[in-house]
Amino acid sequence: MAQRVMVKILVAACALSAPAALLAAIPLTDTVGVIGDARTGFYSLHRDDRDGSDSVKNEWRLRLRVGLQAEISDALSARARFAGRYTTHESSGGPEFDFYQGFKSGKDGLKMGQSTLDELWLNYAAERWSLRAGRMQTKFELTGVAKKSLDRNDSPNTDIAWTDGLYFKYKGSNGWNGHAIVQYNYEEGATQVRRGSLDFSDDDSRISYFAALEKRDKKATIVQQGVDVTWLPAALPVSGGNPDDYVAFVGRMAAQWPMGAGGMKFLLGGELGFAPTTPANSAAKLAGSGDTGGMAGQVTFNFIDIVPKHSVGVVLARADAGWLLSPDFKSNQYLAETRYRWNLAKKQRLEVRVRYRTDIEQEIGLQKRKDKDLYARYTVKF
Numbered sequence: 001m002a003q004r005v006m007v008k009i010l011v012a013a014c015a016l017s018a019p020a021a022l023l024a025a026i027p028l029t030d031t032v033g034v035i036g037d038a039r040t041g042f043y044s045l046h047r048d049d050r051d052g053s054d055s056v057k058n059e060w061r062l063r064l065r066v067g068l069q070a071e072i073s074d075a076l077s078a079r080a081r082f083a084g085r086y087t088t089h090e091s092s093g094g095p096e097f098d099f100y101q102g103f104k105s106g107k108d109g110l111k112m113g114q115s116t117l118d119e120l121w122l123n124y125a126a127e128r129w130s131l132r133a134g135r136m137q138t139k140f141e142l143t144g145v146a147k148k149s150l151d152r153n154d155s156p157n158t159d160i161a162w163t164d165g166l167y168f169k170y171k172g173s174n175g176w177n178g179h180a181i182v183q184y185n186y187e188e189g190a191t192q193v194r195r196g197s198l199d200f201s202d203d204d205s206r207i208s209y210f211a212a213l214e215k216r217d218k219k220a221t222i223v224q225q226g227v228d229v230t231w232l233p234a235a236l237p238v239s240g241g242n243p244d245d246y247v248a249f250v251g252r253m254a255a256q257w258p259m260g261a262g263g264m265k266f267l268l269g270g271e272l273g274f275a276p277t278t279p280a281n282s283a284a285k286l287a288g289s290g291d292t293g294g295m296a297g298q299v300t301f302n303f304i305d306i307v308p309k310h311s312v313g314v315v316l317a318r319a320d321a322g323w324l325l326s327p328d329f330k331s332n333q334y335l336a337e338t339r340y341r342w343n344l345a346k347k348q349r350l351e352v353r354v355r356y357r358t359d360i361e362q363e364i365g366l367q368k369r370k371d372k373d374l375y376a377r378y379t380v381k382f
Helices: 002-023
Strands: 032-048 054-071 076-087 114-125 129-136 163-171 176-184 207-216 222-238 241-259 264-274 295-307 310-319 333-345 348-359 370-381
Touching: 032 076, 241 295
Parallel strands: none
Antiparallel strands: 032 054, 032 370, 054 076, 076 114, 114 129, 129 163, 163 176, 176 207, 207 222, 222 241, 241 264, 264 295, 295 310, 310 333, 333 348, 348 370
16 A cells, blocks of 8 residues: 555656756767657546446546657667656556566557557668558548548557558658558557457467558648558458458548638548458347448548647547547447647647547447546656
């Protein structure tokens, strides 16, 4: 008990002192520098659960990520980074460090109290292309005040997850960039969020693939366009047979328009996903025969710089029970979120979020889960 109390005190102290300490970080040499970020804040969740119970969870959280990046030559660079997440809530385990591998489907990454190396890579960059190998962070988000993704977004919020593999990027002369990721999945599970019945115990599921085309232009009316595909071989269990491949397609687009003469902008964004092969309703504990739905989508309404550095965004989303890739949207749930963002400085941000989530379809013999949560968090990067 005394040890747990001491851990809580330590976390609270770190949450208050880490931002000031990190702002003092400076390059170590001309070729090696300290990189990282700290995120801390108050989180509250009120849940009406599927078994009829209700609960309230209040906590202070801290996610700390600190590492070294070395510029070995003009073309070759390397990075190693420590990442840990902590909470004052009684459910937290004791501090623990390990070089973790995969997570079981349904997990959001590391548990509270755990830490690891979430980046350990070499990167070679030529004039228009680059190749990164090792453990890295990858994300393809819909732009906006509350950036979210239907399929790839390592370590959102205070989560810690990563990609083990190879990442090839090509910068086109027309503004379109090509991306290809070859990812290794451990028998225990993938190193990213994978939901529902996805399973990586089959030997043929060890390697998965991701490819994308994307164009971004902050000054244009259409600020973002992109399409991508995820292919998880032999990762979808099938009753009485060999596992199927799980394939998912995603498209996203965002556009912005000026509002008035004060510099305010309105940004409208949307993302749509489709998975043609999905689990059976029985695997998702839903009534009826046949397979679960494989659609997912989000639309965002953003008011950027209502006054300078202050923005508000609204996200409306739903993901069918057969959509199993998103770290931001749980399967078989609706989501409605409002977020306020204050850019305190170039590398400092304060955000307040209010969110509501509920099940789309009711699981057999259970009620629909309803989550109402909020946070106020501070992030500093260096």
